[in-house]
Amino acid sequence: MNSYQLISKLRKVRDDTYLTTAAQALYHELVAICNEMKWKDVFKKKNSDLCSILNMSEKTLIKSRGDLSDAGLLYFQSTKDKRIGCYYSFTTVISSVYFPDESTDDSTDESSDDNNEGGEIPPVESSVETPVKCLDDNLASSELSSGKCLDETKIPPIIDIKTINKEESLAHTHENPPPDKKKSRKEKGDETPLVYPFTSMAFISAWEALRKTPKWKKKLNYALQLSLDKLSKFEEEFAIRQIERAIESNWTGVVFTGTERDYQEWLKLKHGNNQKSNQSSECAVKVRTVKL
Numbered sequence: 001m002n003s004y005q006l007i008s009k010l011r012k013v014r015d016d017t018y019l020t021t022a023a024q025a026l027y028h029e030l031v032a033i034c035n036e037m038k039w040k041d042v043f044k045k046k047n048s049d050l051c052s053i054l055n056m057s058e059k060t061l062i063k064s065r066g067d068l069s070d071a072g073l074l075y076f077q078s079t080k081d082k083r084i085g086c087y088y089s090f091t092t093v094i095s096s097v098y099f100p101d102e103s104t105d106d107s108t109d110e111s112s113d114d115n116n117e118g119g120e121i122p123p124v125e126s127s128v129e130t131p132v133k134c135l136d137d138n139l140a141s142s143e144l145s146s147g148k149c150l151d152e153t154k155i156p157p158i159i160d161i162k163t164i165n166k167e168e169s170l171a172h173t174h175e176n177p178p179p180d181k182k183k184s185r186k187e188k189g190d191e192t193p194l195v196y197p198f199t200s201m202a203f204i205s206a207w208e209a210l211r212k213t214p215k216w217k218k219k220l221n222y223a224l225q226l227s228l229d230k231l232s233k234f235e236e237e238f239a240i241r242q243i244e245r246a247i248e249s250n251w252t253g254v255v256f257t258g259t260e261r262d263y264q265e266w267l268k269l270k271h272g273n274n275q276k277s278n279q280s281s282e283c284a285v286k287v288r289t290v291k292l
Contacts, residue, residue, distance in 0.1 A: 009073065013071050023068055033045055041092045042088070042090055043086055045085055047062075074089075075088070195225065197231055202236075207243060238266055
């Protein structure tokens, strides 16, 4: 059997049987591989290698291989072990005799299969050697000539005291967490809920309307509480009046330098009206008494 005979056989079969270009390319490649292996009756080749060489997918490879087998040009037997690939033969029907023991170690590297196409697994020798170091400066010339060396495993490790001290100092710094930052009076006041001097619906509604204005919505609770404390010095009716004026005039505060003077005038007007109303009621009572 030689290449000329196999190629001639392909041409004869091709006259009666349709073979794709991929199948013919695969046949020529397998003939070349068999030639390199000195015309063994059975040889093997991995699918990945053939796909890479012929630039075809594995699905196309399997179909082309089947077409060649159906045409009587090729015998093959695939295996479950992808490291081995598939067994091929041009003259012999492949049986289980040609299969190696597939229960061998699965961790064998694929590179060993590439270098050993004949299917033979070379023996692997493994040995653990202890590193040995010769101390030329410490041994006498007679000892060196006799080949005496010192095992590195018996040499005690060198400890760097500076490194240990540095690591200990770093460990101490990480043990103690940094102290909590003291909060300012403003920050503490902002966490405290507001205390209202008046709890009527009229006052609360007016205050909430003031807080929604652009100049008041971003104020902290600390600043708001200061304004509430200032309003607590006045009567509720006057405090509501100041809040409404702040909303109308877009003030940033509710109590100013002249607020105390306005409050005294407001009290005079309020009490003066009360006195007039009391006097008018007394006069009305006297008139009724006289008529009776």
